[in-house]
Every structure is written in structure tokens, then in C-alpha cells.
Amino acid sequence: MILTFGRRFAYQRYQAKRGCWIGEAPRGTLFHHYRINDNDQIEMANLIVSTTNNNEPMNRSVNFVAKAMMNGKEVITEGMMNAVEVAIRAYDPCLSCATHALGKMPLEVKLYDSKDNLIDQRKS
Numbered sequence: 736m737i738l739t740f741g742r743r744f745a746y747q748r749y750q751a752k753r754g755c756w757i758g759e760a761p762r763g764t765l766f767h768h769y770r771i772n773d774n775d776q777i778e779m780a781n782l783i784v785s786t787t788n789n790n791e792p793m794n795r796s797v798n799f800v801a802k803a804m805m806n807g808k809e810v811i812t813e814g815m816m817n818a819v820e821v822a823i824r825a826y827d828p829c830l831s832c833a834t835h836a837l838g839k840m841p842l843e844v845k846l847y848d849s850k851d852n853l854i855d856q857r858k859s
Contacts, residue, residue: 753779762827763788786828796822801844811844811857819844820859 753770763785770779800822804815820842842859 760785762786762829784829786826789826789828793823793826793828796825809846809848809854811846811855816842816844816857816859 753768755769756765756767758765758767765785766781766783768779768781769777772778797819800818801815804812804818806812823842844857845853846855848854
């Protein structure tokens, strides 16, 4: 294990079996948690990226914006889609990192009534 102190390096012969790190990144807090085996191979890695941490407030913002854009006509408008996208982009999500998804991440909005009946849906 190498410990860094400014420009100097301090070497330690201690064999840690696991390690955690928390740091700040442009999108928010990052969490890293690793466990290694006796052959110094990573046997578990758990990374929680900022987009995951921001998921709940991002969803609340989208919900707030969508409700504010409702016009009583029970239809999803282009303006509503744009406003929802702005609410999502305000958090600068890195959806490919958070979900390990490949390809395009389309925006899909579904509108339900109070009885959970689908009234309208739209994809961008």
C-alpha cells in the first residue's frame, strides 16, 4: 500500500483486506469500497457514483416540474417534455455510469390518473 503525503511517498507493509474512500467530484460525492483476497485480487468492488446519490432529489424535481406544467388537458406537451429534461439536466447526471447502460437513454414520460390508468405517454 502506498500512502501519499504531498510530494513524498510513505511505504507501509500492512496488507489491508478492504478499503473505503469518499470524495467529491464535479457531480457530487463518490463512494468506493473494495475488498481484496490473499492474492491481492479485488474480490468485491462497490462504487456509488454521484448520479446515484442525486437520484431521489432529481426524481422529486422532475415530479415537481411535471405537476407544475400540467394544464388540465391531460396530455403531455413538448413544453412539458422540455421542462422535465431541464429538471434532469440540472443535476448533470451521468446515467451511463450510474446504470451501466449502453446506447441512448431516451426520456419517457407517462401520465396516470388518480386510479393509475395510463392517460398519455411520450418518448423523446
